Amino acid sequence: MDLKHLRTFVTVAEARTVSRASLLLHTSQPALSRQVSNLEQEFGLKLFERIGRRLVLTPVGEQLIEDCRHLLGQAAALGERVGLMRRGDAGVLKVAAPPHTIESVLSTFLVRYAKRFPNVTVELFEALGREQTPMLERGEVHIGIRHDPGDPRFESHMLPPDEVLAACRPDVKLGKAGMIDIARLAAYPLLLPQSGYSIRRLFDAACRIADVAPKVLLESRSPQTLLALAEDGHGVAVIPSLLKTDRYDLRIVRVTHRRKPVQERYAIQWDRRRPIPPYANHFCAALADYMREVLPITRPADDRAATRRTPKRAVGRKRRAG
Numbered sequence: 361m362d363l364k365h366l367r368t369f370v371t372v373a374e375a376r377t378v379s380r381a382s383l384l385l386h387t388s389q390p391a392l393s394r395q396v397s398n399l400e401q402e403f404g405l406k407l408f409e410r411i412g413r414r415l416v417l418t419p420v421g422e423q424l425i426e427d428c429r430h431l432l433g434q435a436a437a438l439g440e441r442v443g444l445m446r447r448g449d450a451g452v453l454k455v456a457a458p459p460h461t462i463e464s465v466l467s468t469f470l471v472r473y474a475k476r477f478p479n480v481t482v483e484l485f486e487a488l489g490r491e492q493t494p495m496l497e498r499g500e501v502h503i504g505i506r507h508d509p510g511d512p513r514f515e516s517h518m519l520p521p522d523e524v525l526a527a528c529r530p531d532v533k534l535g536k537a538g539m540i541d542i543a544r545l546a547a548y549p550l551l552l553p554q555s556g557y558s559i560r561r562l563f564d565a566a567c568r569i570a571d572v573a574p575k576v577l578l579e580s581r582s583p584q585t586l587l588a589l590a591e592d593g594h595g596v597a598v599i600p601s602l603l604k605t606d607r608y609d610l611r612i613v614r615v616t617h618r619r620k621p622v623q624e625r626y627a628i629q630w631d632r633r634r635p636i637p638p639y640a641n642h643f644c645a646a647l648a649d650y651m652r653e654v655l656p657i658t659r660p661a662d663d664r665a666a667t668r669r670t671p672k673r674a675v676g677r678k679r680r681a682g
Contacts, residue, residue, distance in 0.1 A: 363435055365399040366428045368392055369407060373425055376414045450479035451637050456487040456495050457505040458557070460583050464604040464657045465505075469650045473643070480639050489558040496631045502640050505647075507558035508627040515632045517644045520655040521623040523601040524563050524615040527586075527608075529593045535613040538660035542570050542617050549577040549595035551586040558624065559600040563615070566622045601656035602626070614660040626651075 368385065372392065375381040382389045400407050407421035417425060457466060462484055470482055485501055492504035496514065508516055526545055528534050535544070546567065552574075553560045567574055577595045580586055583603050590597035591608045598615070599605070601623075605612060615622045628644045630636050 362399075363432065365395045365402075367432060368395040369399055370425065370428050370432065372396060372408070372415060373417055373421065376416070378415065451639055452481045452483060453503075453637070453640055453643055454483045454485065454501040455503055455505065455643075456485040456492045456501040458488050458602075459486050460600065460603045461505055462486060464602055465647075465651060465654065468654075469647060472650070473646055476646070477639065477642060480643070482643070488556045490556060492629075496629065496634075499631075499634055502636050503628055503630045503644065505628050506626070507562070508625040508629070513631060513633070514629040516627040516629050517648055519626040519628065519648055519651045521621075522559065522626045523656060524559060524566070524622040525599050525601050525603075525658060525660065526613050526615050527590045527597040527599055527605060527610045528595075529591065530609060530611045532593075532596075532611060534596065534611060538612075539614045539616050539619075541619075542566050542615055542622060543572050545596065545598075545615060546570075546572040546574040548575065550574050551578050551580070551589050551595045551597040552576055553583060553586065553598065554579050554581045556581070557600075559598070562622060562624050563598050566615070566617050570617055599658070601658050603658055605658045612658055612661050626655075 368381070368387075371384055372378060372381040375384060378389050378392050378396075382392050385392065396408065403424075405420045405424075406418050407424070408415040409418055410416075455466070466484065473480075473482070485495065487495060487501075487504070489504075489506035489509070492501070492506055493509075493511070495501045496504050507522060508518070526534060526540055528548075534540055534548075542563075552563070555561065555564075563574075578586075578589065583597075583599055586597035586599060587603075587605060587608045587610065589595060591610055628647060630640070
């Protein structure tokens with residue numbers, strides 16, 4: 361079925377004369393008449409009746425005209441979509457990320473990104489670092505946001521490092537100048553993320569290097585559970601600097617080993633064997649700029665900041681009690 365013939369059919373039906381339709385389509389009258397005749401032969405149906413100088417749709421033509429308009433509209437929309445895709449600023453982008461990264465970074469970034477790239481639909485998939493590897497290999501997602509495993513199969517767009525932090529009640533004297541050595545931290549009852557989290561594997565590796573055995577009170581898949589328990593004084597939570605902690609009243613310090621922060625590179629990654637769509641490159645660049653702007657989400661507090669927050673917590677509890 362020739363879309364050009366369908367367009368002629370609709371235009372002639374709306375113009376009511378071949379002469380007027382020829383002006384609208386910038387085509388000679390004989391050519392338009394042939395196109396209408398060819399369409400009628402293709403359909404095996406009579407579409408027009410001539411009444412004086414006018415062409416009037418037959419009952420069959422009346423039934424087909426709306427279908428033709430709808431088909432032409434879809435063809436036009438498809439053409440526009442193809443044009444956008446050629447420019448590289450339209451399509452679906454599938455992104456895998458840990459839950460705390462979605463909450464702390466992507467929830468706010470995607471609002472900004474949608475204003476700049478309204479024709480890119482971002483689909484999010486919640487997955488920890490190791491869980492992302494098979495998803496990237498199978499093509500279930502285009503890109504993953506995670507700690508860089510150093511796997512040569514993946515291309516990386518590097519981001520600021522993710523640090524290991526320790527969180528506790530503000531009145532707990534944890535470390536000095538916003539830092540605590542991992543050997544000293546190991547003596548506290550610790551609230552740790554489960555082993556699926558890259559930050560946990562990083563913490564465990566640092567413990568092995570420091571030759572210390574941490575005192576583990578609880579392991580949880582939910583970072584918010586760790587923060588809530590730490591806020592109520594049940595232990596010290598080990599968390600990534602990418603985690604949002606503003607809803608909790610906590611003292612946050614940086615975990616170090618030999619005075620150096622325990623940290624690991626964070627990256628946007630994709631399988632180098634699978635080409636990513638052009639708009640994915642725009643997304644990676646925009647997200648990297650944004651993460652350099654906002655990271656670390658949680659910043660270690662100094663002793664004075666922790667001291668200032670302690671009375672506020674006490675007042676809040678007194679009010680709730682009253």
